[in-house]
Amino acid sequence: MNKTLLACALAAATFASGAASAATIIPVNMNAPGIGLNDPTPATPVGGNPGTTVGEQRRIAYQFAADLWGAVLESDAVIRVQAQFTALNCSASSAVLGSAGTRQVFANFANAPLAETWYGGALANAIAGSDLAPAEDEISSNFNSNLGQPNCLAGSFWYYGLDGNTPAGQVNFLDVVMHEIGHGLNFQGFYTLNTGAPFSGRPDVYSSFVYDNNTDKTWVEMTNAERVAAATGGGLAWTGDHVLDQVPLVLSPMVELTAGGTVSGTFQYGTAQFGAPATPENFSGELVLVNDGSANPTFGCEPSPAGAYAGKVAVVDRGACAFEIKARLAEDAGATAVVVANNTTGVINMSEDPSVTATIPTISVSQADGAILKAGIPGATIAFEYVPDTFAGSDSSGRAKLYAPTVLATGSSFSHFDTGMTPNALMEPNASADLDATLRLDLTPALYQDLGWQLNQGNGTTAEGTCDTGIKAVEIGGLIGGANLQAADAMCRDVHGSGTAGYRSCVAPFVERLRAQGFVPRSKANAVTLCTRR
Numbered sequence: 001m002n003k004t005l006l007a008c009a010l011a012a013a014t015f016a017s018g019a020a021s022a023a024t025i026i027p028v029n030m031n032a033p034g035i036g037l038n039d040p041t042p043a044t045p046v047g048g049n050p051g052t053t054v055g056e057q058r059r060i061a062y063q064f065a066a067d068l069w070g071a072v073l074e075s076d077a078v079i080r081v082q083a084q085f086t087a088l089n090c091s092a093s094s095a096v097l098g099s100a101g102t103r104q105v106f107a108n109f110a111n112a113p114l115a116e117t118w119y120g121g122a123l124a125n126a127i128a129g130s131d132l133a134p135a136e137d138e139i140s141s142n143f144n145s146n147l148g149q150p151n152c153l154a155g156s157f158w159y160y161g162l163d164g165n166t167p168a169g170q171v172n173f174l175d176v177v178m179h180e181i182g183h184g185l186n187f188q189g190f191y192t193l194n195t196g197a198p199f200s201g202r203p204d205v206y207s208s209f210v211y212d213n214n215t216d217k218t219w220v221e222m223t224n225a226e227r228v229a230a231a232t233g234g235g236l237a238w239t240g241d242h243v244l245d246q247v248p249l250v251l252s253p254m255v256e257l258t259a260g261g262t263v264s265g266t267f268q269y270g271t272a273q274f275g276a277p278a279t280p281e282n283f284s285g286e287l288v289l290v291n292d293g294s295a296n297p298t299f300g301c302e303p304s305p306a307g308a309y310a311g312k313v314a315v316v317d318r319g320a321c322a323f324e325i326k327a328r329l330a331e332d333a334g335a336t337a338v339v340v341a342n343n344t345t346g347v348i349n350m351s352e353d354p355s356v357t358a359t360i361p362t363i364s365v366s367q368a369d370g371a372i373l374k375a376g377i378p379g380a381t382i383a384f385e386y387v388p389d390t391f392a393g394s395d396s397s398g399r400a401k402l403y404a405p406t407v408l409a410t411g412s413s414f415s416h417f418d419t420g421m422t423p424n425a426l427m428e429p430n431a432s433a434d435l436d437a438t439l440r441l442d443l444t445p446a447l448y449q450d451l452g453w454q455l456n457q458g459n460g461t462t463a464e465g466t467c468d469t470g471i472k473a474v475e476i477g478g479l480i481g482g483a484n485l486q487a488a489d490a491m492c493r494d495v496h497g498s499g500t501a502g503y504r505s506c507v508a509p510f511v512e513r514l515r516a517q518g519f520v521p522r523s524k525a526n527a528v529t530l531c532t533r534r
């Protein structure tokens, strides 16, 4: 699988010392005529994006993202985001998709929650309630103009649709714009990671919520040398209360494979593409070694006697036939789950076999762990168990982990969520195929609340704020159905004009999608219909 990198290089910063409405975010087109956001190459409308040139599709998607964030956040100061397509680092198999950051930082401005602490321009303005540097744009953002070319993640082109329906192998531009604007809205720290030094002598607000589990110190209280070590130590986590509260709602519970009875310990495991996913609810019991009576009885490639493994978890050796055949034959003999013991080091992720269908959960363990489990039979048990207060992408205290790989990734380390999050998060350093930032921003709005942003408490609106759809702009857990409807209305109105047939046919697929995804309860259906007819 190609993993693609979203970098967030810090832009050069300028310095200054020094109850809101939904934010207005204005893209500032920095490309010269004829290129990037102004590319005149004809294009076919795609995924709800009605643009008819490449440049127009890019501008529409960018504006859509700006309107989504604008509907989620509150600010009395307009946020201006410079945007351009330009050449970014590439190879045939990887690419920097985009980069972004704040263009100014401020400290000790009116209402600043933390003294002597840097805030990015957009956030500082929102907190201050006024534009602290009216002549300056707040954020800059860049997007890779060569994506998909032979030397730049070959064949993986941008997808400009607004429907989250990215074809396999393409890269969703709107998700990347949401991610990059996200950095500019202050999802970034300002320390120099390879020296540990704070930016211009002061800590920054993002870094003030970072904690290192390896030293049990906050980022700000560490020495420069400790920060250099922590940046690659894998122990960084976010301490803010809003994120902490929402981790259990957004991330999957952490489970581990634990043996009991005659065996003890936890074991690494691989998963299967067939059968039910293994969970604490469906995967536990006494282990039994498969014996199908053949010359190689533990391969389990022949039928076993009826009921031979009734109510038990069958252990079977890898080899001689497909994994799913082994699972199906164990299932036929009464097993409730299957452990495949590998015939080499490591665990394997097992593909399905089209000739049979197994429904019970199946996992793999390494050859060495398989030997330990088999030696404990009879009397060994196995189970998936929830790890208390721990989630996929959290530390053992339930705090969201931040990206701190063992090799410093300049522009990615520190200023992202950890890649272990399940489901994948918008602000992980890699663009994941299961993201859909048109509807789900996971923990990022909560992180913004920790930083000092106010979220829009109202509903998504249409017709320039005159029609209340009844759908909350942003909900706990980062769901943004109302913001989506508001952005779709603005886009369709802009392209087709209000009250036109073109407007109604433009906005209808967005409404349908929101209905299908459960964002429009029956009680709000009439309001949504009325608000999207005008």
Ligand SMILES: [Zn+2]
Residues within 6 Å of the ligand: 006, 007, 008, 179, 183, 416, 428, 429
């Ligand atoms: Zn990033």
